[in-house]
Amino acid sequence: MQTIKDVAALAGVSDRTVSRVVNGEPNISSKTRARVEDAITRLNYIPNLAARMVRTNRSGVIGLITDVVSTTPNSVEIIRGVQDRVSQSNQSLLIANTSGASYEETRVWRTFQEHRIDGVLFATMYHHEIEFDPTVHNIPTVLVNCFASSADVPAVVPDDMNGGYAAARHAIDKGHARIAFITLNPLILAARLRREGFERAMAEAGLEVRHEWMLPGIEGAIGAERMRAFEVAKELLSTGPGERPTIILTGNDEIAMQCMFAAASLNLRVPEDIAIVGYDDFRMISERVVPPLTTVALPYYEIGSRAADRLFELLAGADNQPFIERLPCPLVQRGSA
Amino acid sequence: MQTIKDVAALAGVSDRTVSRVVNGEPNISSKTRARVEDAITRLNYIPNLAARMVRTNRSGVIGLITDVVSTTPNSVEIIRGVQDRVSQSNQSLLIANTSGASYEETRVWRTFQEHRIDGVLFATMYHHEIEFDPTVHNIPTVLVNCFASSADVPAVVPDDMNGGYAAARHAIDKGHARIAFITLNPLILAARLRREGFERAMAEAGLEVRHEWMLPGIEGAIGAERMRAFEVAKELLSTGPGERPTIILTGNDEIAMQCMFAAASLNLRVPEDIAIVGYDDFRMISERVVPPLTTVALPYYEIGSRAADRLFELLAGADNQPFIERLPCPLVQRGSA
DNA sequence: TTTTGAATTGACGACGTCGACAATTTGATG
DNA sequence: CATCAAATTGTCGACGTCGTCAATTCAAAA
Numbered sequence: 001m002q003t004i005k006d007v008a009a010l011a012g013v014s015d016r017t018v019s020r021v022v023n024g025e026p027n028i029s030s031k032t033r034a035r036v037e038d039a040i041t042r043l044n045y046i047p048n049l050a051a052r053m054v055r056t057n058r059s060g061v062i063g064l065i066t067d068v069v070s071t072t073p074n075s076v077e078i079i080r081g082v083q084d085r086v087s088q089s090n091q092s093l094l095i096a097n098t099s100g101a102s103y104e105e106t107r108v109w110r111t112f113q114e115h116r117i118d119g120v121l122f123a124t125m126y127h128h129e130i131e132f133d134p135t136v137h138n139i140p141t142v143l144v145n146c147f148a149s150s151a152d153v154p155a156v157v158p159d160d161m162n163g164g165y166a167a168a169r170h171a172i173d174k175g176h177a178r179i180a181f182i183t184l185n186p187l188i189l190a191a192r193l194r195r196e197g198f199e200r201a202m203a204e205a206g207l208e209v210r211h212e213w214m215l216p217g218i219e220g221a222i223g224a225e226r227m228r229a230f231e232v233a234k235e236l237l238s239t240g241p242g243e244r245p246t247i248i249l250t251g252n253d254e255i256a257m258q259c260m261f262a263a264a265s266l267n268l269r270v271p272e273d274i275a276i277v278g279y280d281d282f283r284m285i286s287e288r289v290v291p292p293l294t295t296v297a298l299p300y301y302e303i304g305s306r307a308a309d310r311l312f313e314l315l316a317g318a319d320n321q322p323f324i325e326r327l328p329c330p331l332v333q334r335g336s337a
Numbered sequence: 338m339q340t341i342k343d344v345a346a347l348a349g350v351s352d353r354t355v356s357r358v359v360n361g362e363p364n365i366s367s368k369t370r371a372r373v374e375d376a377i378t379r380l381n382y383i384p385n386l387a388a389r390m391v392r393t394n395r396s397g398v399i400g401l402i403t404d405v406v407s408t409t410p411n412s413v414e415i416i417r418g419v420q421d422r423v424s425q426s427n428q429s430l431l432i433a434n435t436s437g438a439s440y441e442e443t444r445v446w447r448t449f450q451e452h453r454i455d456g457v458l459f460a461t462m463y464h465h466e467i468e469f470d471p472t473v474h475n476i477p478t479v480l481v482n483c484f485a486s487s488a489d490v491p492a493v494v495p496d497d498m499n500g501g502y503a504a505a506r507h508a509i510d511k512g513h514a515r516i517a518f519i520t521l522n523p524l525i526l527a528a529r530l531r532r533e534g535f536e537r538a539m540a541e542a543g544l545e546v547r548h549e550w551m552l553p554g555i556e557g558a559i560g561a562e563r564m565r566a567f568e569v570a571k572e573l574l575s576t577g578p579g580e581r582p583t584i585i586l587t588g589n590d591e592i593a594m595q596c597m598f599a600a601a602s603l604n605l606r607v608p609e610d611i612a613i614v615g616y617d618d619f620r621m622i623s624e625r626v627v628p629p630l631t632t633v634a635l636p637y638y639e640i641g642s643r644a645a646d647r648l649f650e651l652l653a654g655a656d657n658q659p660f661i662e663r664l665p666c667p668l669v670q671r672g673s674a
Numbered sequence: 675t676t677t678t679g680a681a682t683t684g685a686c687g688a689c690g691t692c693g694a695c696a697a698t699t700t701g702a703t704g
Numbered sequence: 705c706a707t708c709a710a711a712t713t714g715t716c717g718a719c720g721t722c723g724t725c726a727a728t729t730c731a732a733a734a
Contacts, residue, residue: 001453003689003690003691004690004691004692005690013713013714014713014714014715015690015691015692015714016691016692016693016713016714016715017712017713017714019691019692020692020712020713022691023692027710027711027712027713028712028713029700029711029712029713032712032713046447046450046451047451047690047691048391048451048453048689048690048691049387049451049452049453050386050387050388050390050391050396050452050453050689050690050691051387051391051689051690051691051692051719052690052691052692053387053691053719054385054387054388054391054689054690054691054692054718054719054720054721055690055691055692055693055718055719056691056692056693056719057719059387061431075413076412076413079432080434083432083433083434084434087433087434087441087444087445092431092433092448092452093431093432093433094398094429094430094431094432095416095420095430095431095432096420096424096429096430097417097420097421097424104424107424108424110383111429113383114383114384114385114386115386115387115429116338116385116386116387227624227625230627254621254625257594257625257626258625258627260598261597261601261626261627262627264598264601264602265601265627267604282621284591284619284621284622285621285622287564288564288591288594288595289594289598290567290595290598290599290602340719340720340721341720341721341722342720350683350684351683351684351685352684352720352721352722353683353684353685353686353721353722353723354682354683354684356720356721356722357682357683357722359721360722363681364680364681364682364683365682365683366681366682366683366730369682369683384720384721385719385720385721387719387720387721388689388719388720388721388722389720389721389722390689390721391688391689391690391691391719391720391721391722392688392689392720392721392722392723393689393721393722393723394689675734676733676734677732677733677734678731678732678733678734679730679731679732679733680729680730680731680732681728681729681730681731682727682728682729682730683726683727683728683729684725684726684727684728685724685725685726685727686723686724686725686726687722687723687724688721688722688723688724689720689721689722689723690719691718691719692717692718692719693716693717693718693719694715694716694717694718695714695715695716696713696714696715696716697712697713697714697715698711698712698713698714699710699711699712699713700709700710700711700712701708701709701710701711702707702708702709702710703706703707703708703709704705704706704707704708
């Protein structure tokens with residue numbers, strides 16, 4: 001492989017001059033620059049980042065740590081958001097997956113340290129609180145889709161409360177008064193936050209939250225959940241037209257989809273007989289069910305890109321106070337409500 | 338940051354000896370090794386990969402290039418498959434996304450070359466043929482979910498023909514004779530391959546492939562597709578019980594889901610009145626629809642891990658002939674057929 | 675105890691790049 | 705034409721690691 005010296009020899013200048021051209025430093029005569037650039041092209045010279053790194057002690061690489069990425073597709077959007085920003089700022093992205101195992105996590109951090117990574121994005125699949133001690137690794141870190149309350153670590157998360165509020169608001173604005181909510185597993189933080197938002201909107205509108213219409217669609221310990229939305233929805237809808245809810249808000253699009261199947265099994269039309277609102281906006285579901293789903297979008301792409309931006313700010317030395325940033329979850333209206 | 342020399346000083350040996358311990362080289366007395374390891378721990382020494390890289394000219398980093406990752410979640414599984422293998426073999430994974438733009442692709446390859454990447458995995462979202470000239474970049478490459486017929490480049494793809502065959506076989510084995518197939522966009526390679534497999538199974542069973550039961554569920558130019566599965570399925574099922582198909586095979590799980598909605602809108606029960614088979618096994622859909630979907634699984638995780646394995650073989654100098662490896666698509670039986 | 679071959683350890687320099695600073699060239703001014 | 709500051713280019717060495725090869729230590733055999 002060609003080195004900077006080969007280029008220098010061909011261009012008839014010193015290697016240092018080539019270095020200057022490559023790095024776009026000022027004070028190079030245009031004549032010299034042209035000759036060097038020509039030599040670079042002719043030799044197809046490509047700088048050796050490792051060597052530069054040894055010298056400058058900065059890697060230009062960002063690390064992304066994810067836990068169990070696999071089961072939900074959200075992560076792709078997060079990765080894409082990060083990726084776009086990273087490449088815009090001419091850095092590279094090293095990714096690693098812990099599979100949720102803590103010894104893996106140790107290994108991953110170690111690898112990142114060996115690479116002298118400039119900064120780390122630590123992303124989780126679920127929006128939840130984690131334990132994180134920034135002093136252990138000593139690499140600038142931004143948490144993504146999770147947060148640490150015990151220490152001041154920058155974090156970017158979705159505003160689930162806001163999303164729950166948006167869903168309820170939509171129902172109320174559409175004139176619904178009999179509103180049910182089939183939630184995520186109550187053990188999950190997002191479930192609690194979304195319900196809070198829901199309850200706030202209901203309270204603001206002077207509507208009563210009926211206990212028997214507020215039901216978990218997913219139950220069981222984390223890692224051993226059972227999806228019960230279909231049964232729950234069917235039960236909920238098996239009463240007379242004047243008794244049952246006119247709209248069901250749900251904890252995610254999968255639950256919403258099961259509600260649609262429950263409605264269909266009872267010969268109820270969506271949205272005429274029963275309106276349904278999802279959450280997450282997994283487009284594979286929300287755009288494909290019939291009718292398409294009105295749902296609250298989780299801004300995963302934005303979470304990823306914003307997290308990357310904040311990491312760059314951090315690296316640039318911006319002394320913005322560490323804080324948790326919540327991105328809004330906008331309602332996407334389609335046909336189901 | 339501590340260097341190998343700091344460790345050497347503390348342990349009272351030469352830096353070269355520390356290097357030997359770090360790299361697990363033989364012929365170190367256990368006494369010396371212990372002293373060095375102790376010093377490493379005490380100083381929390383972490384080797385500088387960049388420096389090692391300059392010296393050895395090997396990076397220990399694999400690059401993954403993806404095109405438009407975003408729209409389907411498959412890619413996550415591919416990434417996970419790759420990731421698992423890469424970390425098992427103690428390497429690192431650099432990922433980059435071209436967004437399908439060719440100038441981005443150029444930039445990405447360039448970045449990888451700057452990093453002196455050991456090898457590249459080039460993954461596409463759709464299973465399709467690409468143009469790829471391995472001599473341009475001169476980095477060992479394995480194609481993932483795509484292949485180049487113009488040159489001998491190793492590739493790992495799903496065996497779509499086999500999957501179409503498996504779906505048809507399942508239908509036939511279950512005693513169905515009136516079998517419909519709502520396909521992917523016929524412009525897509527996978528659509529053609531799956532149909533071929535379907536037709537082969539039908540021919541083997543002596544069953545006639547009825548033209549009017551072989552319909553595209555997705556139409557339009559690539560990038561501007563329209564999903565028409567619901568209408569197509571509804572039309573297909575709007576005939577008398579003795580006339581209509583008893584099972585619908587589909588091009589993917591989204592189409593299958595729309596078929597289920599079509600069936601529901603006609604008050605047909607799945608699978609009693611009409612059985613439905615999906616393709617892809619997007620578990621977010623296949624496990625959540627009611628009843629859960631019998632479907633053909635795309636082995637994305639295996640594609641990723643196998644591709645990584647083949648790349649490592651390539652790097653190890655195995656002169657296995659470049660060839661296209663097709664991984665089987667097994668049928669996953671659930672409730673819908 | 676000496677010999678000897680193997681095992682262990684160390685000295686030195688090179689990898690490709692860039693920072694620090696010195697040397698040279700340039701061009702405007704008197 | 706001499707002067708001088710600014711612009712441009714070059715020299716040298718260091719970054720942290722490991723390959724090469726030489727030096728030293730060790731242990732068993734003579």
